[in-house]
Amino acid sequence: MLHTRTTPAERRRAFRAQLASGRLIRMPGAVNPLSARLIQETGFEAAYLSGAVFSADLGLPDIGLTTSTELAERARQIARVCDLPLLVDADTGFGEPMNAARTVQLLEDAGVAGLHLEDQVNPKRCGHLDGKSVVPRAEMVRRVRAAVSARRDADFVIMARTDARAVEGLDAAIDRAKAYVEAGADAVFPEALADEGEFAAFRAAVGVPLLANMTEFGKGRLLTAQALTDLGYNIALYPVTLLRLAMGAVEDGLRTLAAEGTQAALLPRMQTRSRLYELLDYEAYSSFDSGVFDFTLGPGD
Numbered sequence: 001m002l003h004t005r006t007t008p009a010e011r012r013r014a015f016r017a018q019l020a021s022g023r024l025i026r027m028p029g030a031v032n033p034l035s036a037r038l039i040q041e042t043g044f045e046a047a048y049l050s051g052a053v054f055s056a057d058l059g060l061p062d063i064g065l066t067t068s069t070e071l072a073e074r075a076r077q078i079a080r081v082c083d084l085p086l087l088v089d090a091d092t093g094f095g096e097p098m099n100a101a102r103t104v105q106l107l108e109d110a111g112v113a114g115l116h117l118e119d120q121v122n123p124k125r126c127g128h129l130d131g132k133s134v135v136p137r138a139e140m141v142r143r144v145r146a147a148v149s150a151r152r153d154a155d156f157v158i159m160a161r162t163d164a165r166a167v168e169g170l171d172a173a174i175d176r177a178k179a180y181v182e183a184g185a186d187a188v189f190p191e192a193l194a195d196e197g198e199f200a201a202f203r204a205a206v207g208v209p210l211l212a213n214m215t216e217f218g219k220g221r222l223l224t225a226q227a228l229t230d231l232g233y234n235i236a237l238y239p240v241t242l243l244r245l246a247m248g249a250v251e252d253g254l255r256t257l258a259a260e261g262t263q264a265a266l267l268p269r270m271q272t273r274s275r276l277y278e279l280l281d282y283e284a285y286s287s288f289d290s291g292v293f294d295f296t297l298g299p300g301d
């Protein structure tokens with residue numbers, strides 16, 4: 001049946017081990033629980049819950065309109081069916097340091113492996129847009145400290161994201177990252193770096209695992225997994241890739257359906273019924289229903 005074979009604690013340990021290994025973790029953003037399952041089947045090491053994707057899925061821009069409980073519920077739905085460590089975009093922590101602390105506990109309870117908190121002010125912006133503002137460094141330090149102190153499982157990863165590069169420049173962003181690490185951040189997400197030189201400078205200056213955001217149509221070039229490995233980065237993030245792919249296919253398909261009055265021409269581009277059922281482990285539910293009350297049955301059993 002469609003459920004995980006691993007516990008949240010195991011997935012947190014696995015994420016810690018991945019980060020410590022020095023190998024690049026490739027992390028696509030799930031659109032929903034089912035696509036997280038596909039990320040797992042395709043052989044990726046970890047999955048991401050993007051604020052941009054989650055907001056867009058609700059028909060909202062990514063400007064801090066969603067709530068921590070809404071996000072935690074989506075995270076829980078994904079963590080229930082995906083054995084990969086899940087990293088969650090917790091934006092600014094949803095308020096004051098106390099709110100960031102509560103967000104950590106909500107996401108721990110949801111079964112995820114870690115979150116990132118950023119130093120933007122609310123209303124936040126996409127990291128690759130202009131017009132961002134950041135809170136004073138001391139305020140973000142308090143946010144990180146609160147998050148770290150709230151965590152109950154020491155393996156839960158707290159990553160600090162800094163948006164300061166676009167606002168205060170590279171050196172200030174590096175200084176902030178160092179302060180966040182001192183405050184207890186396990187890893188850093190330097191947002192919207194301009195080029196490989198900046199990625200390298202960040203790597204040389206900051207001694208914890210680093211995430212590289214490979215979002216499309218943003219400020220930076222799309223670097224390959226090999227290039228990011230060579231730069232010494234630990235996570236290659238593809239936050240909105242699946243949503244963009246899916247929405248592109250949906251738009252094209254709707255146009256064809258409207259124009260042709262039938263979806264027949266679209267069939268070769270669709271996931272088939274049998275492939276969908278395979279993903280959902282449909283068979284195991286049928287066996288269960290016919291009296292084989294075995295919850296451990298699942299894909300590959």
Ligand SMILES: C[C@](O)(C(=O)O)[C@H](CC(=O)O)C(=O)O
Pocket residue numbers: 029050051052053062089125126127128213215216218239240
């Ligand atoms: C990483 C990010 O915060 C996200 O919500 O996925 C976004 C991605 C995007 O809007 O392209 C970001 O601010 O980079």
